[in-house]
Amino acid sequence: MTVTQALNWAREKLQTSCERPQFEAELLLAHHLGKDRTYLILHPDEIVADAAGFERLVERRAKHEPYEYIVGEASFYDVHLKVAPGVLIPRPETELLIDHAAKIIEREKITSIAEIGVGSGAISIILARKFPHLHIIATDICDIPLKIAAQNAKHLGVSEQIELRKSNLLDEVSESVEMVVSNPPYIAQDALLEANVAHYEPKEALFGGNVGDELLKQIILEVKQRRIKWLACEMGYDQKAPIQAFVNEVGVKSVTFYKDLAGLDRGFVIAFE
Template sequence: MTIKDCVKKFSSELKLVTHIPAKEVEILIMYLLDKNSIWLHLNYNNEFEKVKELEKLVKQRATNYPLEYIIGKASFYGEQFIVEQGVLIPRPETELLVDNCLEILKDLEKPVKILEIGVGSGIISVMLALLVENIKIIAVDINPNALELAQKNAKKHNVLDKIEFRLSNLYENVLEDDICMTISNPPYIANDYKLPQNVEFEPKNALFGGIVGDELLKNIVKNTADRKIPYLLCEMGYDQKASLESFFKTFSIEKYSFYKDYESFDRGFTIKFKKEKDV
């Protein structure tokens, strides 16, 4: 059976779990052969020797098991990151959080020290370390598996020297007083929300943020204000803007803003707290 025949045959089995079934079969073939898309299309009419292996992976994917966990990687901000089960899969909308962070950092006096709460696979900290020359990052998580994976990604991208990984529940093990910014993509889904089937395979403690969903976000806002850290940037749920905006008014904030994701849903916010002398 040729590669072309395999794509045609197995894509029909993935029509119910993805809007790009043929593309996903190609990705699985490239994974099995350790080849890129250029090679694939130059050899589209060649015989494929790993049909049984491909069939096994397609059946696994057909259960809604995430493609990223099968191939062990995901793309973020144009870079490839290692992905492992037990750690949240990177989402494209989190690139917007990085964009907003970079916009602020470009105007801050260097060097800068920032904190990431809930580092997960490390995509945010690693990208900031790659894109900002004079930066130090403290990256914390409550999940030891996440910290281990984030370290692997930092090593892969040669930025281990810029990031200190630390086991911590929010600010619990963060004592530094020279942090200029906190950035976080924390759990923000309400506990009773019914997850899509594909998301069911991801760690629940990286998804659910409380009964309402924004409890952890509000905790981060309060702790950041208490620590007198000037900037806070967070991702949030699409339906949490009103609740968070009302909560912001209980703090000494110079300015804040919300941003939307690629689907035009409210997806995150930026806060600049007032300096002590301005309060």
């Protein structure tokens, strides 16, 4: 099978499962060969080594397995992060949460924060890279994210700054911190999700409760009770009104909501004192 034949076969296979079958076929073949996409264009007649191995990758993608799990990494911000089943694939909108948190860290000269729900380490690692003097305690309730986040932090040279801890929310964090950052699970239990998400990504990373915002509200309460000054969170596009009502009830100094690049409500920053 030549490069051109492999791409034609893969494009057909991916027709119903992918929005961009040609592009994904190229990405998978480039990954399989350990080359970039330009190489494929320059070598259309080359025989594909281990064609059966390539076919297995394509079959997995045709069954909706996310591309990032197949290749074992995701691009996020300015880095590549290792990902694996059991760890949420970091999403581009979370880069905005980082930018909002970073503005406050810079302005307020914050040196200690906690992250709830570290996942692959996406948020803590980028913040650690931006602020070399920042110390972060990052929790997760599941073991696999803690293991993968540790590997990513080490690989990207920030493991000295990030302390990983198995914990429900901040239960195991007794130290005082100045800010909490979180992209918690915020989807409603009965939400209809695309097959690549529903069948492959970890439930613990997706569902925030029956309504979806239960964990977000718990985080707001806990941060207030612990007298931590700042909280920055990602949320669902339809959660602004319930979160606004909740913070009015709880009492905060200020809350600012932000939108994602699609113009949807996507998160908030709360100042408590």
